[in-house]
Amino acid sequence: MSTVNGRLPAAIVGEPEPRAPEALLRVRGLTKHFPVRGALGGRALVRAVDGLDFDVRPGETLGLVGESGCGKTTTGRMLVRLLDSTSGSIEFAGRDITHARRGELRPLRQDLQIIFQDPYASLNPRHTVGRIVAMPLQVNGINPPGGTKKRVQELLELVGLNPEHYNRYPHEFSGGQRQRIGIARALALRPKLIVADEPVSALDVSIQAQVINLLRDLQRDLDLAFVFIAHDLAVVRHFCHRVAVMYLGKIVEIGDRNDIYQHPQHPYTRALLSAIPDVTTLGPAGRIRLAGDVPTPLNPPSGCRFRTRCWKAQDHCATEEPALITRDGGTQLTACHYPERGALSETKAAAVG
Amino acid sequence: MSDMSQPPSLTAHGDPAAPDVAVETESPPEGGRREIVGRSPNQLAWLRLKRDRTARLSALTLVVAALVALCAPLLGWLTGMDPTDKFVDRLNDFGMPIGYAGGVSSEHWLGLEPGSGRDIMLQLVYGLRTSLFIAFASALLASVIGVTVGVVAGWARGWLESVINWLVDLTLAFPFLIFALAVIPILQDRFYTEREAPPPAFRVALIIATFGLFSWTYTARLVRGQVISLREREFVEAARAAGAGTGHILFRQLLPNIWAPILVTVSLNVPQFIAIEAALAFVNIGVTEPTPDLGRMIYNSIGYVASDPWYTLFPGLTIFLLVLALNLFGDALRDSLDPRSTR
Numbered sequence: 001m002s003t004v005n006g007r008l009p010a011a012i013v014g015e016p017e018p019r020a021p022e023a024l025l026r027v028r029g030l031t032k033h034f035p036v037r038g039a040l041g042g043r044a045l046v047r048a049v050d051g052l053d054f055d056v057r058p059g060e061t062l063g064l065v066g067e068s069g070c071g072k073t074t075t076g077r078m079l080v081r082l083l084d085s086t087s088g089s090i091e092f093a094g095r096d097i098t099h100a101r102r103g104e105l106r107p108l109r110q111d112l113q114i115i116f117q118d119p120y121a122s123l124n125p126r127h128t129v130g131r132i133v134a135m136p137l138q139v140n141g142i143n144p145p146g147g148t149k150k151r152v153q154e155l156l157e158l159v160g161l162n163p164e165h166y167n168r169y170p171h172e173f174s175g176g177q178r179q180r181i182g183i184a185r186a187l188a189l190r191p192k193l194i195v196a197d198e199p200v201s202a203l204d205v206s207i208q209a210q211v212i213n214l215l216r217d218l219q220r221d222l223d224l225a226f227v228f229i230a231h232d233l234a235v236v237r238h239f240c241h242r243v244a245v246m247y248l249g250k251i252v253e254i255g256d257r258n259d260i261y262q263h264p265q266h267p268y269t270r271a272l273l274s275a276i277p278d279v280t281t282l283g284p285a286g287r288i289r290l291a292g293d294v295p296t297p298l299n300p301p302s303g304c305r306f307r308t309r310c311w312k313a314q315d316h317c318a319t320e321e322p323a324l325i326t327r328d329g330g331t332q333l334t335a336c337h338y339p340e341r342g343a344l345s346e347t348k349a350a351a352v353g
Numbered sequence: 354m355s356d357m358s359q360p361p362s363l364t365a366h367g368d369p370a371a372p373d374v375a376v377e378t379e380s381p382p383e384g385g386r387r388e389i390v391g392r393s394p395n396q397l398a399w400l401r402l403k404r405d406r407t408a409r410l411s412a413l414t415l416v417v418a419a420l421v422a423l424c425a426p427l428l429g430w431l432t433g434m435d436p437t438d439k440f441v442d443r444l445n446d447f448g449m450p451i452g453y454a455g456g457v458s459s460e461h462w463l464g465l466e467p468g469s470g471r472d473i474m475l476q477l478v479y480g481l482r483t484s485l486f487i488a489f490a491s492a493l494l495a496s497v498i499g500v501t502v503g504v505v506a507g508w509a510r511g512w513l514e515s516v517i518n519w520l521v522d523l524t525l526a527f528p529f530l531i532f533a534l535a536v537i538p539i540l541q542d543r544f545y546t547e548r549e550a551p552p553p554a555f556r557v558a559l560i561i562a563t564f565g566l567f568s569w570t571y572t573a574r575l576v577r578g579q580v581i582s583l584r585e586r587e588f589v590e591a592a593r594a595a596g597a598g599t600g601h602i603l604f605r606q607l608l609p610n611i612w613a614p615i616l617v618t619v620s621l622n623v624p625q626f627i628a629i630e631a632a633l634a635f636v637n638i639g640v641t642e643p644t645p646d647l648g649r650m651i652y653n654s655i656g657y658v659a660s661d662p663w664y665t666l667f668p669g670l671t672i673f674l675l676v677l678a679l680n681l682f683g684d685a686l687r688d689s690l691d692p693r694s695t696r
Contacts, residue, residue: 080594102596109596122587126394126609132588135605136595169393185591 023055029088047297048074050249061226063240071249072229076195080114110189117198119178123170130166136188155184176207193225245269248305255332265339312338401689408685414678422482436475467657479645488626494565499572507580537638553644579611613690624679
């Protein structure tokens with residue numbers, strides 16, 4: 001059934017390095033502020049995303065992690081232009097799409113698709129699977145060789161569904177199968193980059209692995225680039241080449257997967273990694289507990305945004321915002337004045353892996 | 354759309370443990386391939402409706418009523434009578450029908466009207482026609498206006514949305530009966546002088562227009578709410594991300610999901626219109642003579658309640674049964690279209 005899986009020897013399930021150096025997606029200073037009506041009728045701004053810089057190269061997967069409300073999803077929606085950014089620029093395949101209109105966007109839409117989080121909300125309950133998967137072809141007026149039906153059945157087969165299920169309705173499928181339908185729909189236009197907005201967090205743990213493996217196989221076979229939004233660090237480690245850690249609308253650390261997971265420099269990254277559940281140790285041993293809550297994005301702290309919860313914070317942190325640069329000989333970019341050094345403890349690293 | 358009525362399907366299975374394994378379990382036997390066709394939500398609703406006894410019974414009543422109304426001229430041809438024929442020779446000196454139960458006989462099955470001597474059954478059958486026509490036409494008009502306004506109000510943001518909401522509030526604030534009492538005679542005087550009687554069709558059209566203009570608000574509110582709740586759903590965003598325009602999103606993605614509540618509103622609007630139309634006739638601003646009408650029959654019969662109660666009974670019973678059947682059918686329709694909703 002799944003040609004994807006059949007073609008993949010287990011040997012290459014290792015470290016395929018991204019090939020082309022030229023960035024496919026280039027994001028600079030991306031910002032989204034939502035105006036809200038505050039108390040007493042005053043206007044306030046929710047700084048959901050506040051100045052992101054990152055690149056995604058062709059065939060590369062970038063993991064975007066952070067706790068709830070840090071702006072991951074907002075970023076994903078801006079990348080596919082479901083939301084308009086407040087400022088900053090998004091460049092895709094060398095073209096600025098930040099303010100492109102629908103007509104101008106149309107050729108780029110085909111290269112830039114999104115997979116949604118909730119497989120129960122992302123499929124129209126009144127359409128058959130065939131119609132759902134064919135929708136991107138239909139709205140773009142594409143008539144694939146061999147007909148739409150043949151293409152849809154190929155796609156269904158590609159994501160590991162029975163192509164005979166063409167005429168079925170979403171309510172007849174399980175959550176994992178629905179998510180596969182959503183993936184097939186995103187693949188219909190043969191995109192180069194897919195924004196996956198927590199594609200597995202609504203799924204059962206046993207199904208998560210299947211969907212993640214499917215995405216990984218597709219990524220290799222079709223040479224897809226991914227922006228993979230997740231809050232599950234184990235999933236991100238399994239799937240992504242590069243990882244960006246977000247906190248309160250900003251990237252605090254970005255770098256290659258191994259650097260982030262083995263030599264994290266930002267205290268927040270360390271805290272996040274220490275929170276991964278570990279069956280080998282009993283109780284909260286070695287876990288960094290952050291005090292307090294995430295500050296409100298209505299009025300983020302001055303200087304370093306993490307300073308209110310950071311155990312290393314100094315007066316300096318409140319006045320000067322740390323730039324996202326390489327520090328202390330690390331290879332990743334870190335936005336911290338006092339980066340941590342050294343690897344995570346061996347046992348911890350092993351457990352995480 | 355969760356539902357329990359779905360039989361265990363032949364090929365559905367959980368996510369295969371690994372796609373490789375699925376090759377063995379899923380490969381269909383050669384030659385024995387059959388097309389797998391899922392049941393659409395509509396088909397499931399239809400199955401639920403068919404199983405509902407109340408729905409079947411009320412639908413039967415409605416079909417009979419509709420058939421009788423449609424075949425009214427046939428009945429007139431069979432009996433050789435016209436609804437306007439006056440059988441004065443069958444009335445006594447006081448204008449009361451001769452015989453039992455309001456003059457029931459083998460010729461006049463439901464008796465005769467006191468005073469005028471018209472055949473009650475023919476009046477009833479033709480009156481049914483008037484009532485059903487006015488009710489369905491008004492419901493259609495109200496739905497068309499309501500759905501259009503509702504979709505626009507739900508989709509638009511900014512000033513247009515505010516204007517429409519304000520308009521809906523304004524319309525809801527008008528007392529309907531008082532407005533109808535004022536507008537129908539005034540408009541009629543505007544177009545026709547007292548001497549020339551307006552054609553019956555004018556009065557009917559006036560009533561339909563009044564109903565339509567007053568009853569779209571409920572549908573509009575409902576549709577607006579549905580559109581607002583659906584437009585943020587991820588399948589709509591998926592369509593937008595694929596590059597779909599507003600037309601595609603409205604007509605292909607949203608409308609198929611809201612026609613069910615619209616249908617229910619229509620089916621519950623119709624009995625309401627029948628009752629209101631009868632009420633208008635009762636306060637003498639409904640359909641005028643000589644067009645037969647159920648409400649006006651009751652209005653006319655009030656003077657004879659003591660001497661000939663049958664004259665009141667037959668049209669009253671007809672309206673009662675019709676409205677009851679339509680309401681029950683509307684409820685059953687709602688239950689079958691949305692099994693999660695509670696009464």
